[in-house]
Amino acid sequence: MKSIVPYQKLTQQALPKSMQGYVSVTSKGKKSIFSRKSPPKSAKAFHATKTDLKEARSALESTGVQIVAESRLGFAIAGPPQAFEELCDGKVVTVDRLMHAEGGRERYVTHLDIVGDKQPSMLGHGKVKSSKMKIEGLLIERPRLLQSIFPSPIPPFVDQFHLRVPDDIAVGLGARKDLLNGFMGEGIIVSMVDSGQYAHPFFAAHHYDVLPAKTVVTGTSSTKDPVGHGTGESANIFAIAPETKLQPIRATDENGNLVGAIGGFLLAKQDSPAILTNSWGGDGPYPPTGPPDTYDIAWAAEIIDAVENGIFVVFSASNGGFTIEPQVPGVLAAGGVYMTGDLEMQASNYASGYPSPWFENVIVPDVCGLVGLSPRAQYIMLPVQPGCELDIFESQPSPNDPNDDGTMANDGWALFSGTSAAAPQIAGIAALILSAKPGLSSAQLTEAMTKTAVDIHTGRCHPRFNYPAEIGHDNATGHGLVDASDAVQYALDHF
Amino acid sequence: MTDDYFEAILIWSEKGPSTAVNDWFIKRGLKVAPMHKGLLISGKQSIFENAFQVEPLGPDRPLALPVPAEISDHVFTITVMKPRRF
Numbered sequence: 385m386k387s388i389v390p391y392q393k394l395t396q397q398a399l400p401k402s403m404q405g406y407v408s409v410t411s412k413g414k415k416s417i418f419s420r421k422s423p424p425k426s427a428k429a430f431h432a433t434k435t436d437l438k439e440a441r442s443a444l445e446s447t448g449v450q451i452v453a454e455s456r457l458g459f460a461i462a463g464p465p466q467a468f469e470e471l472c473d474g475k476v477v478t479v480d481r482l483m484h485a486e487g488g489r490e491r492y493v494t495h496l497d498i499v500g501d502k503q504p505s506m507l508g509h510g511k512v513k514s515s516k517m518k519i520e521g522l523l524i525e526r527p528r529l530l531q532s533i534f535p536s537p538i539p540p541f542v543d544q545f546h547l548r549v550p551d552d553i554a555v556g557l558g559a560r561k562d563l564l565n566g567f568m569g570e571g572i573i574v575s576m577v578d579s580g581q582y583a584h585p586f587f588a589a590h591h592y593d594v595l596p597a598k599t600v601v602t603g604t605s606s607t608k609d610p611v612g613h614g615t616g617e618s619a620n621i622f623a624i625a626p627e628t629k630l631q632p633i634r635a636t637d638e639n640g641n642l643v644g645a646i647g648g649f650l651l652a653k654q655d656s657p658a659i660l661t662n663s664w665g666g667d668g669p670y671p672p673t674g675p676p677d678t679y680d681i682a683w684a685a686e687i688i689d690a691v692e693n694g695i696f697v698v699f700s701a702s703n704g705g706f707t708i709e710p711q712v713p714g715v716l717a718a719g720g721v722y723m724t725g726d727l728e729m730q731a732s733n734y735a736s737g738y739p740s741p742w743f744e745n746v747i748v749p750d751v752c753g754l755v756g757l758s759p760r761a762q763y764i765m766l767p768v769q770p771g772c773e774l775d776i777f778e779s780q781p782s783p784n785d786p787n788d789d790g791t792m793a794n795d796g797w798a799l800f801s802g803t804s805a806a807a808p809q810i811a812g813i814a815a816l817i818l819s820a821k822p823g824l825s826s827a828q829l830t831e832a833m834t835k836t837a838v839d840i841h842t843g844r845c846h847p848r849f850n851y852p853a854e855i856g857h858d859n860a861t862g863h864g865l866v867d868a869s870d871a872v873q874y875a876l877d878h879f
Numbered sequence: 880m881t882d883d884y885f886e887a888i889l890i891w892s893e894k895g896p897s898t899a900v901n902d903w904f905i906k907r908g909l910k911v912a913p914m915h916k917g918l919l920i921s922g923k924q925s926i927f928e929n930a931f932q933v934e935p936l937g938p939d940r941p942l943a944l945p946v947p948a949e950i951s952d953h954v955f956t957i958t959v960m961k962p963r964r965f
Binding site: 600613637641642644645646651663664667677683688705804 | 910917956
């Protein structure tokens with residue numbers, strides 16, 4: 385089947401400080417190895433003379449290239465991109481190419497190439513600037529993938545109580561496969577603006593469909609997630625809707641700062657996904673000192689426009705923050721409920737909850753997903769890029785929490801949640817409903833979830849707002865904890 | 880000094896959108912994307928500072944930028960975005 389994404393594309397990622405290559409020195413047989421159409425039966429004709437090897441070495445070293453090893457045919461070399469550019473009188477660029485990678489799944493892997501007027505078109509093949517160098521040609525090392533699986537696709541076991549993806553999330557939210565009548569989100573695209581998407585083997589092992597990430601900030605990698613937040617939280621979507629397609633949008637800079645959130649939202653919106661989930665927001669005084677400023681009004685108009693374009697927009701309620709996004713009418717605001725091992729439920733004191741002071745009849749949240757408790761909601765074991773910010777942070781005590789999550793700082797797994805987990809869980813439920821009943825509006829999806837949510841009447845939301853969960857609709861948990869199979873059934877029965 | 884990436888929201892004045900405004904930013908190396916009521920302008924801090932001829936931008940957000948005279952007919956405000964967090 386033809387891929388809907390290009391096999392190869394020029395990108396603008398940061399170049400490495402050092403790159404590796406191979407040069408073939410002029411062959412004794414006078415025919416260049418690069419002129420052949422197939423591998424030779426013997427390498428002897430392509431041996432270099434000692435004199436040519438010496439001259440080539442000297443030419444290489446004069447450009448700042450370091451010789452790593454020598455053979456009878458040429459050299460393994462290393463050096464900064466500038467040295468390779470000097471050697472070839474060309475420019476080093478980054479190119480993403482689709483490769484079969486971990487677990488047999490395809491993903492983009494970044495390659496390096498040299499381009500310029502006299503440079504060959506083959507990826508990674510360069511021509512040196514002068515024949516006097518006694519060099520037939522240069523190859524830049526192509527990325528090779530290790531034939532083993534790291535990090536493990538299986539979440540590690542740790543002592544403290546926690547939920548595991550996908551099964552515990554599916555059980556807690558009524559999304560066990562046997563309850564879903566075959567509706568598992570097939571073909572529904574969920575776009576997620578976040579910190580990036582690392583190709584963790586967890587996704588491949590479960591055959592989840594993750595499209596290549598799009599990036600907002602020039603120069604950032606579409607295959608990296610320096611924070612781990614996007615990769616980890618996206619597992620919540622698939623825990624509910626395993627057959628959905630995820631379109632990750634990376635809105636962070638090279639250091640993982642969320643600097644392109646609005647750009648990410650606009651980029652996602654441009655593709656008109658069925659569902660757009662966002663696990664981020666700002667913060668401001670609560671209660672606010674006045675109405676939203678012109679800035680927030682302009683931004684809110686953009687969100688409303690997405691809803692009016694038929695996109696089901698989910699925003700996390702925030703973890704103690706007060707921000708405009710989840711309050712925007714038409715957006716589904718995702719709050720938090722904590723479920724124990726005995727399936728007892730209470731409002732999460734980590735999640736924001738309040739009646740909107742800016743919009744009439746809006747309560748944040750509308751409904752809730754599964755979220756941990758203060759001090760840092762270490763609750764769901766989620767896959768992350770090994771050694772990323774969350775992998776390290778959660779594995780160590782913090783100033784307000786003497787405990788760690790029991791995982792290693794570089795094992796590619798971390799225990800976290802927040803309303804950041806609730807938003808993709810709810811996005812997953814929307815995907816289930818749409819696969820059962822295509823074409824429903826945002827209002828109908830919201831109705832299906834709010835009418836079937838499990839009422840929560842114990843606990844309080846974040847102490848900044850301090851509302852209690854009460855019988856019926858309340859300011860701490862909205863309509864309560866979402867129930868996937870009941871919401872799907874409601875949609876089938878009522879729309 | 881770090882050269883951070885910024886997003887700013889431009890809101891059109893009553894005169895409404897103008898391609899000359901888009902071009903003004905693009906010419907100065909900033910990216911623009913249409914929004915419902917304005918433009919999203921993005922780029923590195925140094926490019927913003929050069930374009931708007933301002934001193935190094937401080938950390939306070941939201942931050943109103945001075946609207947350049949050449950485009951002021953069509954522009955109501957330009958504001959650097961408040962930080963968003965996960």
